[in-house]
Amino acid sequence: xxxxxxxxxxxxxxxxxxxxxxxxxxxxxxxxxxxxxxxxxxxxxxxxxxxxxxxxxxxxxxxxxxxxxxxxxxxxxxxxxxxxxxxxxxxxxxxxxxxxxxxxxxxxxxxxxxxxxxxxxxxxxxxxxxxxxxxxxxxxxxxxxxxxxxxxxxxxxxxxxxxxxxxxxxxxxxxxxxxxxxxxxxxxxxxxxxxxxxxxxxxxxxxxxxxxxxxxxxxxxxxxxxxxxxxxxxxxxxxxxxxxxxxxxxxxxxxxxxxxxxxxxxxxxxxxxxxxxxxxxxxxxxxxxxxxxxxxxxxxxxxxxxxxxxxxxxxxxxxxxxxxxxxxxxxxxx
Numbered sequence: 001x002x003x004x005x006x007x008x009x010x011x012x013x014x015x016x017x018x019x020x021x022x023x024x025x026x027x028x029x030x031x032x033x034x035x036x037x038x039x040x041x042x043x044x045x046x047x048x049x050x051x052x053x054x055x056x057x058x059x060x061x062x063x064x065x066x067x068x069x070x071x072x073x074x075x076x077x078x079x080x081x082x083x084x085x086x087x088x089x090x091x092x093x094x095x096x097x098x099x100x101x102x103x104x105x106x107x108x109x110x111x112x113x114x115x116x117x118x119x120x121x122x123x124x125x126x127x128x129x130x131x132x133x134x135x136x137x138x139x140x141x142x143x144x145x146x147x148x149x150x151x152x153x154x155x156x157x158x159x160x161x162x163x164x165x166x167x168x169x170x171x172x173x174x175x176x177x178x179x180x181x182x183x184x185x186x187x188x189x190x191x192x193x194x195x196x197x198x199x200x201x202x203x204x205x206x207x208x209x210x211x212x213x214x215x216x217x218x219x220x221x222x223x224x225x226x227x228x229x230x231x232x233x234x235x236x237x238x239x240x241x242x243x244x245x246x247x248x249x250x251x252x253x254x255x256x257x258x259x260x261x262x263x264x265x266x267x268x269x270x271x272x273x274x275x276x277x278x279x280x281x282x283x284x285x286x287x288x289x290x291x292x293x294x295x296x297x298x299x300x301x302x303x304x305x306x307x308x309x310x311x312x313x314x315x316x317x318x319x320x321x322x323x324x325x326x327x328x329x330x331x332x333x334x
Contacts, residue, residue: 005131008056016061018046018053024070032067033171033326036183042066076168078112078332081144083133083151083159091129097152098122104150110140111147112167112329116320118225123320124151133157137166139332169328172242178212182247185326188215189260192237196230204230205251208239216251217241223254223318230254232311236263242327255327258315265307272299 006015024045031037039055042063046053055062085094098115101122105114113123114136124134133156136147141161148159171185180186190208194216198204202221207214219230233239238261243252271280274292281290281299289300317323317330 002054002056006056014055014057014060016053016055016059016063016065018051018062018065018069020046020049020051020069022049024049024066026070026072028070029067029072030170032063032070033165034173034184035181037063037067039063071165073163073165076170077163077165078137078139078167079141079144079161080135080137080164080166081141081148081159081161082135083148083153083156084131085133086155086157087131089154090131094125094133095154096122096125096134100150100152104136104147107150108136108138108143108147110143111136111138112331113137113320113323118319119321121321137164166325167328167332168326169242171244171324171326176212177208177210177215180215180245180250180252182245182250185242185244185255186252187240187242188252189238189240192233192235192239195235196233198227198231202227206230206233208241216249217243217254217257218246218251219254219318223322226254226316226318226322229257229311229316232309233259234263234265237261238263244324254318255324256315256317256330259311259313262309262311262313265309266304267307269303269305272302274299 002015002017007013028045039059039062046062046066053062101115101124105111115122124136126132126135133153134151136144138144138147144161172187173184174187177188177190180188188208188210190210192206193209193214194207196204196206204219204227205216207216219227237259240258240260241252241254242256243254246253271283272290273279274281274295274297276297277292277294279292279294281292284291289298290302291298315330315333323329
């Protein structure tokens, strides 16, 4: 079956399978989804369980196969209904109607990440030339069956519903900046230390700090309108950031951000008004206060007002088109 279905000739594929009679401990899954696991250690684990397994090429597929067996759906789970194409259609352009996907998204409330309205992207369609026609994710397996019936597409060969860890945030671990390591996925709380700025390519960067250190956070160009939220942050705002850790440079690739506190910002509206002459005072120079030209009354208090912020204390996420499969959508949080 592996020989028949796997695309061994594709340099990006490294398939593997594992068959076990005894389930590995849940910590194997947690360690794999949150950190780095070696093929060597995975093979040792499989041998200790008397597993029947085989890896192809660099054998990396064994890691995911083993972790998936160790996974438990008791803590959190979602479902995905996967519809498969007729074999003669494999590799050709898929025919899945966008309007029917939008209709399904609006009618089937337990589904998620179906369609990106801002970027007009049909998320249920895979990008690769695989046998999958479409996949619908949701929290109600029964509603997924109704959702499938609403999709207008080319003929479906077969379909199956899987229990999954998609949309669960299982990959994230709460930590502090000093304990962050490359390739982890983390939740970190801190205050904005360096205000956002945009670099070549449209990526937006800012830094946060906690009691233990400082780290850059990045909203990359594919996150589209999410970057508008990030650009509104200011020094002193308190946030909780969610994302994967890039090794070089060490930084957080943002998936979500929770704005917990917005620092009040004040701006000068005009010079103070003289209480005797009812005229605006003149500045005496930088940090020297103000003085009425007519009666020489002095003041250090210009008229101030709060700067209106275009964001609020809330949680924001990247658009559907840029969302990782494991990322829990806000729809499942609120």
